[in-house]
Amino acid sequence: MEKTYDPHSIEQRWYKIWEKNGYFAAKPEGKPYCIMIPPPNVTGSLHMGHAFQDTLMDALTRYHRMKGDSTLWQPGTDHAGIATQMVVERLISEEDKNRHDYGREKFIEKIWQWKEESGGTITRQLRRMGASLDWSRERFTMDEGMSAAVQEVFIRLYEEGLIYRGKRLVNWDTVLHTAVSDLEVLSEEENGSMWYMRYPLANGQGYLIVATTRPETMLGDAAVAIHPNDDRYRHLLGEFVELPLTGRKIPLIADPYVDPEFGTGCVKITPAHDFNDYDVWLRHRDRSEIQALPNGGLINIFTIDAQIRNNEADEDQLIPPKYSGLDRFEARKQIVADLDAQGLLEKVVNHKLMVPKGDRSGSVIEPLLTDQWYVKVEPLAAPAIAAVENGDIKFVPDNWKNTYFDWMRNIQDWCISRQIWWGHRIPAWYDNQGNIYVGRSEQEIRGKHSLPADYPLKRDEDVLDTWFSSALWPFSTLGWPDNTEELAKYYPTSVLVTGFDIIFFWVARMIMMGLKFQGEVPFREVYIHGLVRDAEGQKMSKSKGNVLDPIDLIDGIKLEALVEKRISGMMQPHLAKKIEQDTRKHFPEGISSYGTDALRFTFAALASTGRDIRFDLARTEGYRNFCNKLWNAARYVLMNTEAQDNGLSDRPCQYTQIDRWIIARLNQVIAATVNAIDNYRFDLAAQAIYEFIWNEYCDWYLEFAKISLQSGDAALQRGTRSTLLTVLENVLRLTHPLMPFITEEIWQRVAPLAGISADSIMLQPYPVADEAKIDLNALREVNWIMAFILGVRRIRGEMNIAPGKPLHVLVQNGSASDLNSLTESRIYLQKLGRLESISWLDSDEPAPESAIALVGDMKILIPMAGLIDKNAELTRLEKEIQKIKNDLPRIEGKLNNPAFIDKAPAEVIGKEKLKLGDLRFSLHNLEEQQKKIRAL
Missing domain, CATH: 3.30.2320 (hypothetical protein PF0899 fold)
Known part of the structure; x- marks a missing residue:
């Protein structure tokens, strides 16, 4: 073995060997064990969340593979509709073209070309992380088989009446011109205003003051609402108010949604442009005064660009023409000015509010009333709720099932259509009368409905939400709708490893679709892990400049390259200087190279169930030292066992109490590690392995063994060499799922000396504890x-x-x-x-x-x-004691200072408290030593 451990000399070499030899492929024999990778976006690159999650999945996969299970870790990527389309649109914009210049068919070809050339970066990075996915089965959500599954599910749900087309409120991205899911909406707190507007009572007896953060939407108001128990206004129920600037009258209604303590207690209800208002409208739409309003009160005032629409086609001329064509924010200014001019603006106050923005476009999301395709979810949700209630699916930790229930019991119909080009095209056609035909092809539809060849039909332009195809992932990847051997064998899958943030968007939908189309849950357990945060507990984000790239930790990166990487392509260029300063402060030497195994072990050691992960590079550095410790221990063992009799001959071996002790501890640690992994306590598994290797095997047993090896007793030496190898070989197999590369490299040299002949540690059984070898006396x-x-x-x-x-x-x-x-x-x-x-x-x-x-x-x-020297030692101790006594008042003063406690971040306060505790502990120890020496 090389004198110094160098991860880069072994990692990629071993991965290529494993993949070339097909070691990742699911073997036919054994109990089925299957994990589906949450399909990363084809546009993506590996971030810390991916690396953490994939490490845990790989550890489970390697563990079960070594246990003899027929183990499948299913790989694949998601077409990521909006994200991928935006990438390619940016590329062609450099040619001064847009997608419409290409046309739909040519533009889609352009995306496929980009996908083949540049997509899949993350799958290459997964290999760097040691992920043992069965790459021979890699799937893509837009490949032929997956597309067939998506189409089949849509058609069957439509035929059962569970998919329908309707006009409802959606999150509308005004730049991308498509509906987006809640997960694609980021809400940011901003400084704004609250406008207090006067709505005159129609009876001429005064006015109501309505507070709003969006005065421009008043053009679409359908009512003013108060709380049913608000004594200030209850006597006015049944009255109407004049809607300023429009000449319309709208009713005053009562609804518990209204917070009487907020604003004036009077709320404008604009159902076509606010989700809460839409819910209020649903509760009151059957009232005669609401039904009498134009379009039953659902008045859309915006175009898809968020401009005030032209109302020339409206018989009622609902929108004053002077506002037509104005951008929503320009319209706001004009409307506020007009209200002020008419004496209807009571006041304007500063107000902080959450502003929803599209995560891709950065534009302010507009709730918009549009025609979309929906899944009727309630009939699908009931069996999905029951599956968790009756234990068919278990959440780990268990408390996450409450989040699941909360979402599922308040579920709304799912908007599945998107107004983009890249994705699964909705299998629907329309005739000139607006009749809808759903089928697998236009030819099938014409035959089914006896439509002649010249009967005009037009294909729906929309594509399906990316989450629709992802919801089918557990069975579509296994070959459904065909009854494949893989589907029969691996469905239901064993466990889903995922973050809590997509329990509803992905986990719940997979459960609903799995039960619907397979009659069985898609997985038996759902292991929910926390988010990876920085060392101070802050969420990692580009705007904070605290994002770490796992590949940088594996390979290392110099300071200047790290600075350039963090500030390039930022959406907030004004933060670049701050991020550069923070980077130079926290990484003055750049980032060292730690290797994959040290990073993986860090993730495992931090993976306490359900808690967010505070990622500290100091931990990774410590586990790189752990790799060095294991490497050096192996070198010592090899130097003392190569070309030696290691107990494999017929000659007798003598085993000491020390040998029996380390074998006993090995079996205890095997039992603890197996129990920890079986219960998804990767942190406890890592802790047990670390403490055994570092403290007991390296720091104690190797030192004990030196005494036996120097004894001159041949039988004793054989017993010690045999024990050295037995424990090391078992420990390497025990550690392999967490640190695959270093364990393979060392095992290749250790195994032959221990009498084991095999091509790879991956093909060896996982250690099993032998209680008979736990010698309590030893x-x-x-x-x-x-x-x-x-x-x-x-x-x-x-x-x-x-x-x-x-x-x-x-x-x-x-x-x-x-x-x-x-x-x-x-x-x-x-x-x-x-x-x-x-x-x-x-x-x-x-x-x-x-x-x-x-x-x-x-x-x-x-x-x-x-x-x-008693006096010299007392002098030394007195100096140390005095130094601590000088430091204590400074830290105590900080923590007793209200200004510091009120302003400093919680992490800084926590560090100061730890520092204070350490100083007090050290002072106590030093004073105790002082007393002992004085007593001598």
């Missing part, structure tokens, strides 16, 4: 030895005695068991404790002035005479 004995040695080391540290200085130790107040342990383990105590002698004192025998450590009731005494 555990007690070695724990006693370690406690003894640690007691001696603690005294050395407290008394500032050089680690290599030989010591005379006295033992007093020991039991017969202690005496036996001392007799059996004297060589280990003397060698590892650097002891010149160990003497047993009777309990009544006087002892010299000594530093004392305890092992149970037994005292370890180290006589101090001649070991330390």
Whole structure:
């Protein structure tokens, strides 16, 4: 083995070997185990959330593969309709063209061309992360088989009356000219205004004051609402108000939606341009005064560009012509000015509000009344709720089922149509009378409905929401609607690993569609993980400049390149300077290269169920050191076992209590790790593995083993070499799902020496705990030895005695068991404790002035005479104590300062509190040492 561990020399080499040899492919034998990857966007690149999530899925996949299960981790990507179309539209804009210049068919060809050349970046990056997906089965949501499944589901739901076309309110992106899902809407707090407007009572007896943040939408008002119990206005119910600037009268109605404490307690109801108002309208639409309004009160005032529409076609001339063609914000200014001119503007006050914006276009989203395709969700939701209630699907952690229930029990029909070109075309055609025909092709429709060839039919221009095809992912990827062997074998899948933010958008819809078309849940368990945040707990975002690219952590990146990467292509260029400064402050040397295994182990160690992940590079650096520790331990083992008799011959082996102890601890750790992974406690698995390798195997057993290997006893040496290899080989298999590369590289060298012949660690069984090998007597004995040695080391540290200085130790107040342990383990105590002698004192025998450590009731005494300069040590301790006492008031003053507590971020306050606690703890220890030395 190379002297120094270099992840880059092994990682990509091993991945190519694994993939070339087909080790990731699902094997026919074994119990089925299947995970579906949440399909990343074809436009995407790997971010920390992906890397974290994919590490956990890969750990599960490798674990079950080694357990002998027929394991399938299904790969694939999502066509990401809007995102992909925008990418290609930006590209052709550089040619001074738009999609309409190409036409639909040629533009789609352009997207496919881009997808083949540039798409799938994330799948290449997944390979860098060691993801053992079955690439031979890779799917794409727009490939032929997936498209057939999407079409089939649409047609069947339509034929059952569960898909319909209707006019309803949607999130409208005024730049992209399409409806978008709630997940594609980002709400940002902004400084705005609240306008208080006077609506005159139609009876001439005064006016109501209505407060709104959107005065321009008043042109579409259908009512003014108050709370039913608001005594200020209840006597006016049944009255009408004059809608300013329009000449229309609208009713005053009562609805519990209104908050009497907000504004004036009078709310304008604009059902065609506000989702809450639309719900109010639904509750009151059967009232005669609402039905008497134009279009039943649903008055759309905007075009698809969010301009005031031209009302020339309206018989009622609902919109004053002077506003036609104005952008919504220009119309706002004009309307406010006109209200003011007519004495109808009461006041304007500053007001913070949440502004919804399209995550792709950045434009303010407009609730808009449009014709769209919908899925009638309630009949699908009922069995999906029951599946979780009766335990067919289990959420981990369990509390996330409450979020699921909350969404599902308040579910609305799902808008599935999008007004873009890239996506699954809706299989619907229209004739000139507006009749709708749904089918697999125009030819099928003509035959089914006896329509002649010259009967005009036009294909629907819209495509389906990306989430529609994603909802079919668990069974469409397995070949449905055909009854494939894979579908029969792997459906339902075993577990879905995903974030909480898409429980409704994806998880719930997969459950509904799976139950509908397979009659069975799509997965047995849903493991919900937290979000990856930075070390201060802040969400990672480009605008904050705290985004980390996992590939940068694997390969390393220099400071200047990191700065350029973070500020290039920013949507908020004005933040570039701040982000550059923050980057230079936090990464003055750039980012070191940590390798994939260290990054993966970090993710596993932080994966506590359901909690957000505070990602700190210091942890990754620590786990890179862990990789080095494992590498160096393996080198030591190899140096002492290569070309040696390692217990595989017929010659006898002698095993010490130390050997039995490490084997016992190995089996305990195997049991703990298996239990942790089975319960999705990756953090506990990582902790168990880390502590065993670093503390017990490396720091203790290797030191014990040196004594046996230097003993000159051939049988003892064979037993020790056998144990060294047995434990290391098992530990490598135990760790492989979390750190696949380093474990494979080392295992290839260790396995032959342990008598194992195989092509890859991936093909080996996962370790199984053997309770018969958990020797409790050996555990007690070695724990006693370690406690003894640690007691001696603690005294050395407290008394500032050089680690290599030989010591005379006295033992007093020991039991017969202690005496036996001392007799059996004297060589280990003397060698590892650097002891010149160990003497047993009777309990009544006087002892010299000594530093004392305890092992149970037994005292370890180290006589101090001649070991330390008492006065010099007291002087040193006094200096350290005084330094801490000087620092304490500064930190205490900060934390007692209300100005600091009120203004400082919670993370900063937390750090100061930790610092204060550490200083107080250190002060206490130093003063205790001072007392002990004074007593000598």
